[in-house]
Amino acid sequence: MSSFKQIVELIADDLTAVEAKLTEQTASEYSFVDMAVQHVVEGGGKRLRPILVVLSAKVCGYEGSDAHTLAAVVELIHVASLVHDDVLDEAAIRRGRETLQTKWGNKVAVLVGDYLHARVLSMLVARRADDPAMAILADTTQAMCEGEVIHAYKSGDFDISEAEYLKIISFKTGKLITASCTLGAHLGTTDKQTLEALTTYGQQIGTAFQIVDDVLDFTEDTDKLGKNAFGDLREGKLTFPIIYARSVCNDDEKQTLEKVLNSNTDEAEAIAFVESLFQHYGVEVHCLKVAQNYADRAKVALTVLPEIPARVALEQLADYVVARES
């Protein structure tokens, strides 16, 4: 059995409770809204963020149902961002299903994303007044948008450095993954060292996760990926492998790469060029090594925590983030 399946099995009851919350908390009296929302919420995905909330709560000694609510909250924020991303990227499939805009058009897709955010707000309002979740998530959603805006704005800026890119993804992707860990931790502890350990863990796997996501766009086929392969490339998006390749290739290759990203070449030719470039410079191997370094740092951060099954699961999850195939 894969380590991911083991993790899912360890917290199977919790994940069932999270799914129930997701359905219950997004219900609308309008059946069309309900259907459109369920289409994306039930669309599956790995539920990485809910898993992080539940495990982070457990590793801090918390076992109650608040973890399920917060797990549903972070997943809804994530799904809302995917729905909007798909509008932006004009993506046709996601998680192996038709996207909302393919089924019902852009309007419905933008609005369903907004609706999910509104439901998140409702879920947070219903909680305790002294709850740190609201402040954490206000900060998180703001950073996610800033990261996304900057990434969109910088597309076409070939001089973006690896450091700049890592900062953008720490906002775009890292913040919500980190929040998943800290929200869970806050349920069980107020100990500063523990909270910091889980924050660091979240930051490190967040970066690893996005780097691997960037790599998978080039190496996976559409079926496994659940979305269109080479989507980032088609979009002309500067991602980690491209930024690395650009830093090691020669001037001619650099020029061709810029043409490819500006869509000035035939699509099949573009893909063939990038694949051979990546092959030649060992781009995939390099990027996965960088991602593994982040995962390793994440695991080191956990050493201050008790060696209970939840901690082992978090360690396995760090490796899974790098080893996953979709």
Place this chain on the structure above:
Amino acid sequence: MSSFKQIVELIADDLTAVEAKLTEQTASEYSFVDMAVQHVVEGGGKRLRPILVVLSAKVCGYEGSDAHTLAAVVELIHVASLVHDDVLDEAAIRRGRETLQTKWGNKVAVLVGDYLHARVLSMLVARRADDPAMAILADTTQAMCEGEVIHAYKSGDFDISEAEYLKIISFKTGKLITASCTLGAHLGTTDKQTLEALTTYGQQIGTAFQIVDDVLDFTEDTDKLGKNAFGDLREGKLTFPIIYARSVCNDDEKQTLEKVLNSNTDEAEAIAFVESLFQHYGVEVHCLKVAQNYADRAKVALTVLPEIPARVALEQLADYVVARES
């Protein structure tokens, strides 16, 4: 001096404070995000919702700076919805300026809308724990999305009734206008009758406001409107005047109207047809009369409140909502 200018003058200091909050609360460390946000936030508009918050607070005896924060919050929610609407409608101008997607593309526009919502959450988090604002706005933003989704989904459904349409606009537009009044009122009072009076006032002017908005799309020129005239018609949107016209015209005209809304006719011809249809059946006069009835009911609701300048201003505002030319 117009009654609207008088109202603005009465609360000039408050509105200056609201503008300062708007700028201060949307600042980003990223200069591009800052610029894009300021482009829409400073884009003007009438600031109807901030005016309602301030006047509703005053009429309930509240004079502090919390009204300015909540006024900024409702305006940001409104601006965020406009930004997303413009993406949906592919609008090129708004409030007399280029829209975000014209200047920087759809991505930036969707994300700036999301960013504004995130800032709203931050502003709410910073408030008192017993504050009812969060719950009111969670409910409001959810209803706004539901109304918008249903309106988008129902476009092309010619059998939508006036009652159904009024329900949709009470969600889409009415809820935030109502929330502006109740948020202000809650600052000054816990008296149930007073809160109900301002809720009713908000609901009635909300409906009046949207009906007049629908009418202005057909009767105003692009310059005055600050957005493209006949935009709703081009979009094939079913609005109040169209629903009324359809209920009184003959079968031939009904068929032509459906063709027009399905964009099966030349644009100039379509506009000419709708203008003559409206002329023949007195559609504009009828709709404005309906809107005035709502405004009158709004004013009646205020009679339980003390006759101070803020109440007079709210009464004038109800009439202004119907009489305005843009």
